Amino acid sequence: MKQPKVTVVDVAHAAGVSKSTVSLVLQGSSLVNEATRARVGAVIRELGYVYNRGAANLRQSKSKIVGIVVNDLTNSFFAELAVGMDMVVQSAGYIQFMANTSENADRQGEVIASMREHGMAGLILSPARGTTAADLRPLVDSGIPVVLVARNVPGLKVSSVVSDGHAGAAAAVRHLIELGHRRIAFLGGFNDTAVFDERMRGFRDALLEAGLDASDELVISSAPSRAGGVAAVERMLAMRDRPTAALCFNDAVAFGACDGLRSARIEPGVDFGVIGFDDVIEAKTAVPALTTVSVDPQGMGRRAAQLLLKQINAGDFDAEAMVAAVRLVVRESCGAPQRVRELTA
Amino acid sequence: MKQPKVTVVDVAHAAGVSKSTVSLVLQGSSLVNEATRARVGAVIRELGYVYNRGAANLRQSKSKIVGIVVNDLTNSFFAELAVGMDMVVQSAGYIQFMANTSENADRQGEVIASMREHGMAGLILSPARGTTAADLRPLVDSGIPVVLVARNVPGLKVSSVVSDGHAGAAAAVRHLIELGHRRIAFLGGFNDTAVFDERMRGFRDALLEAGLDASDELVISSAPSRAGGVAAVERMLAMRDRPTAALCFNDAVAFGACDGLRSARIEPGVDFGVIGFDDVIEAKTAVPALTTVSVDPQGMGRRAAQLLLKQINAGDFDAEAMVAAVRLVVRESCGAPQRVRELTA
DNA sequence: CTCGTAATTTAGATCGTTCCAAATTTCAAG
DNA sequence: CTTGAAATTTGGAACGATCTAAATTACGAG
Numbered sequence: 006m007k008q009p010k011v012t013v014v015d016v017a018h019a020a021g022v023s024k025s026t027v028s029l030v031l032q033g034s035s036l037v038n039e040a041t042r043a044r045v046g047a048v049i050r051e052l053g054y055v056y057n058r059g060a061a062n063l064r065q066s067k068s069k070i071v072g073i074v075v076n077d078l079t080n081s082f083f084a085e086l087a088v089g090m091d092m093v094v095q096s097a098g099y100i101q102f103m104a105n106t107s108e109n110a111d112r113q114g115e116v117i118a119s120m121r122e123h124g125m126a127g128l129i130l131s132p133a134r135g136t137t138a139a140d141l142r143p144l145v146d147s148g149i150p151v152v153l154v155a156r157n158v159p160g161l162k163v164s165s166v167v168s169d170g171h172a173g174a175a176a177a178v179r180h181l182i183e184l185g186h187r188r189i190a191f192l193g194g195f196n197d198t199a200v201f202d203e204r205m206r207g208f209r210d211a212l213l214e215a216g217l218d219a220s221d222e223l224v225i226s227s228a229p230s231r232a233g234g235v236a237a238v239e240r241m242l243a244m245r246d247r248p249t250a251a252l253c254f255n256d257a258v259a260f261g262a263c264d265g266l267r268s269a270r271i272e273p274g275v276d277f278g279v280i281g282f283d284d285v286i287e288a289k290t291a292v293p294a295l296t297t298v299s300v301d302p303q304g305m306g307r308r309a310a311q312l313l314l315k316q317i318n319a320g321d322f323d324a325e326a327m328v329a330a331v332r333l334v335v336r337e338s339c340g341a342p343q344r345v346r347e348l349t350a
Numbered sequence: 351m352k353q354p355k356v357t358v359v360d361v362a363h364a365a366g367v368s369k370s371t372v373s374l375v376l377q378g379s380s381l382v383n384e385a386t387r388a389r390v391g392a393v394i395r396e397l398g399y400v401y402n403r404g405a406a407n408l409r410q411s412k413s414k415i416v417g418i419v420v421n422d423l424t425n426s427f428f429a430e431l432a433v434g435m436d437m438v439v440q441s442a443g444y445i446q447f448m449a450n451t452s453e454n455a456d457r458q459g460e461v462i463a464s465m466r467e468h469g470m471a472g473l474i475l476s477p478a479r480g481t482t483a484a485d486l487r488p489l490v491d492s493g494i495p496v497v498l499v500a501r502n503v504p505g506l507k508v509s510s511v512v513s514d515g516h517a518g519a520a521a522a523v524r525h526l527i528e529l530g531h532r533r534i535a536f537l538g539g540f541n542d543t544a545v546f547d548e549r550m551r552g553f554r555d556a557l558l559e560a561g562l563d564a565s566d567e568l569v570i571s572s573a574p575s576r577a578g579g580v581a582a583v584e585r586m587l588a589m590r591d592r593p594t595a596a597l598c599f600n601d602a603v604a605f606g607a608c609d610g611l612r613s614a615r616i617e618p619g620v621d622f623g624v625i626g627f628d629d630v631i632e633a634k635t636a637v638p639a640l641t642t643v644s645v646d647p648q649g650m651g652r653r654a655a656q657l658l659l660k661q662i663n664a665g666d667f668d669a670e671a672m673v674a675a676v677r678l679v680v681r682e683s684c685g686a687p688q689r690v691r692e693l694t695a
Numbered sequence: 696c697t698c699g700t701a702a703t704t705t706a707g708a709t710c711g712t713t714c715c716a717a718a719t720t721t722c723a724a725g
Numbered sequence: 726c727t728t729g730a731a732a733t734t735t736g737g738a739a740c741g742a743t744c745t746a747a748a749t750t751a752c753g754a755g
Binding site: 024027057059060061062064 | 744
């Protein structure tokens with residue numbers, strides 16, 4: 006079982022040439038004679054030679070490895086993101102270290118350090134909650150290209166690809182207003198994150214633009230989860246002047262909000278308008294089907310990977326911020342006339 | 351920006367010792383004097399030295415890298431699987447190459463070859479459909495530990511971690527029988543896969559054990575997707591002696607089956623019993639909530655990773671087959687008295 | 696034949712680490 | 726002071742590739 010590992014020298018010896026020639030063949034150089042190339046190729050296959058990229062990198066010091074670090078792979082939004090990256094990384098002939106941090110910034114620091122030691126050429130990071138600029142500064146300063154995706158880290162001069170949370174939230178709110186709602190809440194999400202901030206500002210701007218109330222009490226933050234949605238909706242229902250609709254931080258919160266409404270005997274989509282954010286897979290099949298802001302995570306992942314590869318290949322580069330467009334997918338939970346709009350979107 | 355990369359020699363020079371001593375410090379050897387260790391450590395931090403694991407591996411020829419190759423990361427079942435592996439791999443101080451194959455065996459071959467060139471110490475593979483023993487033979491023969499997970503590849507002597515499809519299917523069928531069903535179908539899945547075969551046999555054995563009809567016409571294969579479920583249920587409804595319940599190949603098929611039943615004005619969970627397989631996240635929140643066989647993919651991932659690491663550390667090892675237990679989660683789609691059983695499971 | 700140029704091939708240094716064998720330092724006992 | 730064992734430190738050869746500069750071979754022209 007334990008093969009004694011064949012190297013270029015073995016191949017060279019077996020083919021009756023020098024290791025330099027074998028190296029040339031490996032690189033597909035045009036310098037080598039056709040007959041020689043064929044002979045060496047045959048020997049390579051015969052001996053079952055496996056190229057040692059580590060040894061090569063040592064000399065060349067530029068690897069074909071990128072790092073992908075994601076905060077939560079069990080969330081289908083981020084899984085799609087990762088798959089999008091995977092596609093372009095693979096077809097560019099690179100391979101990726103990929104790690105999940107479970108929103109743990111310490112763990113994130115460890116895996117990034119480990120990837121660095123292993124010689125990654127660049128990193129795509131969907132940062133864990135609580136990631137600070139200081140955490141990433143050493144990496145960025147070392148000159149390794151870094152692309153942040155989905156979430157930004159304030160105070161850091163690196164490239165990023167994020168969705169247009171402001172526009173998405175505003176579009177959602179405008180739609181609710183159009184449906185006749187006049188008092189609208191924003192539910193869920195931790196209010197210390199950049200993503201929350203952006204979506205919430207979109208929410209507020211759209212209200213102000215329509216001359217409606219946008220006071221702070223309408224913004225109820227909570228964990229960005231189903232449970233958080235339940236909690237937030239409870240607090241909302243306790244208000245004296247109750248809203249008639251809500252934009253939720255993400256789809257998980259929206260589902261939780263629906264749960265909470267039902268246990269108060271309020272039917273989401275009929276008695277109360279609910280809109281989510283992200284358009285996760287379940288949004289389409291839930292009851293009622295969730296109106297939500299669709300983000301195309303796979304496309305975002307692809308774009309982030311393309312940006313990273315571009316920066317790796319360019320010796321020098323500047324930080325570049327990309328904002329991915331979003332679109333409102335109208336289904337049933339907002340109480341709109343059924344499905345009419347989704348078809349035209 | 352472009353740091354001129356500091357090496358052990360630089361550190362050695364700055365600390366006034368030899369590179370051998372620095373190496374010793376790096377490895378935490380007890381041979382080195384406490385004062386020296388401290389001084390070197392300080393210099394390392396000061397210069398921002400980054401360990402080059404590639405160079406080290408070259409000399410030691412044993413890396414801290416494992417490969418994880420998954421057939422479909424957008425499927426939450428496999429995403430959970432990957433997260434389980436990630437957890438144990440990370441805490442063992444390893445780092446993983448991770449790639450998605452989208453059920454493409456060619457792509458799978460490419461990424462595995464690439465990972466090999468990069469020097470992975472072992473591989474966990476959830477094989478793409480159509481993977482043959484011949485595809486993996488060279489890798490296995492090279493002595494690199496391989497663990498197959500979720501799906502097996504017949505004719506290959508490697509370790510594997512799979513769920514107990516036979517027992518799960520049998521338990522589901524017994525439950526349906528207990529509820530009074532006497533004619534039960536098996537819907538969906540490609541009948542040329544090992545997983546299909548196993549679940550289908552569990553289905554048939556449970557029927558025979560109860561003295562019920564288990565003829566071939568009750569097994570209707572199709573794509574293992576929502577669309578496949580719709581198609582399968584249509585064919586089932588065209589039978590003269592119509593079943594009153596069905597076990598589905600997986601949850602996606604089960605959802606499709608529900609869709610198909612509804613468009614025939616048959617209410618799943620009331621007029622017809624449906625059971626799925628895998629217990630994906632949506633199963634709990636669907637309407638009706640899906641009765642299904644729960645597999646604990648994260649636990650399976652963890653076990654697979656533990657097995658792989660064990661084999662990597664053991665110089666020599668034997669192929670080991672693990673079968674993960676499953677449990678039936680009774681919800682509403684099978685028409686059972688609501689929720690009673692889930693609480694006791 | 697002999698030459699010069701183009702086409703091939705090659706020796707040997709190098710990348711950043713580990714590891715062996717040997718050298719050096721330390722220090723308590725004689 | 727010596728001395729020898731224990732404690733530290735170190736030079737230099739690997740590891741498996743690439744790369745440079747130089748060596749060798751081929752071949753058509755004179």
